[in-house]
Amino acid sequence: MQKEKVEFGNQVIEFDLEYRSRKTLGIIVLPDQNVLVKAPLQANLEKIKTRIKQRAPWILKQQRFFLRYHPLTPPRQFINGETHLYLGRQYRLKIISAEQNSVKLKGGFLEVYSAYHLETAFIKKLVLKWYFIRAKAKIEEYVAYWIEKFEKYQVKPSAIIIRPLTKRWGSCSPKGRILLNSELIKAPKGCIEYVIIHELCHLIYPNHTQKFFELLIKEMPDWERWKHRLEQWIA
Numbered sequence: 001m002q003k004e005k006v007e008f009g010n011q012v013i014e015f016d017l018e019y020r021s022r023k024t025l026g027i028i029v030l031p032d033q034n035v036l037v038k039a040p041l042q043a044n045l046e047k048i049k050t051r052i053k054q055r056a057p058w059i060l061k062q063q064r065f066f067l068r069y070h071p072l073t074p075p076r077q078f079i080n081g082e083t084h085l086y087l088g089r090q091y092r093l094k095i096i097s098a099e100q101n102s103v104k105l106k107g108g109f110l111e112v113y114s115a116y117h118l119e120t121a122f123i124k125k126l127v128l129k130w131y132f133i134r135a136k137a138k139i140e141e142y143v144a145y146w147i148e149k150f151e152k153y154q155v156k157p158s159a160i161i162i163r164p165l166t167k168r169w170g171s172c173s174p175k176g177r178i179l180l181n182s183e184l185i186k187a188p189k190g191c192i193e194y195v196i197i198h199e200l201c202h203l204i205y206p207n208h209t210q211k212f213f214e215l216l217i218k219e220m221p222d223w224e225r226w227k228h229r230l231e232q233w234i235a
């Protein structure tokens, strides 16, 4: 993946360019407003840029569209009463002074016990660490279930890596290394499973061909519902 940009009027459109074995140029505007361009292996960079310029009005419109969703997911401040998401449900942050640091879900609350101080930066660190640990545990649990289901196709990922990713929910390398975004832990289980199944299908069909989608439908008949939900939901 390489970083490129084009100028359009007084605006600059930056995009990530990825060469793939495909016939047409694909332009995707992600909810974080990043632009991902998938180009055929032989594509000429200048021609790609010309095409991006032609599509600039649409790209800018999409970016504005996603911008509208931002007020729904403001950056968290890590203060009492604020809502935080876990597996598709909202929990209110409750900060409690205690002898030992810990974070746990209790009823509708995400309780943070802090030993040292109640500074937001410290609370944030505790919460993010908790999210990451939970993400690893839960996503790994779902992955294990689906890996077993895919044994019938005689495929298995060479590695599963769960970590924060800024531009995508998941990916599968040609060597079968599956990367999953730890932020998925905030989404409903169905959304997480959709991403897992999607990437596992890539072990069999690397590209989004008809066969790929046939397999996806077979393993998850309502995948589109979950995909849609994931796209609208956490930006």
Ligand SMILES: [Zn+2]
Pocket (backbone or CB within 6 Å): 198, 202, 208
């Ligand atoms: Zn894919």
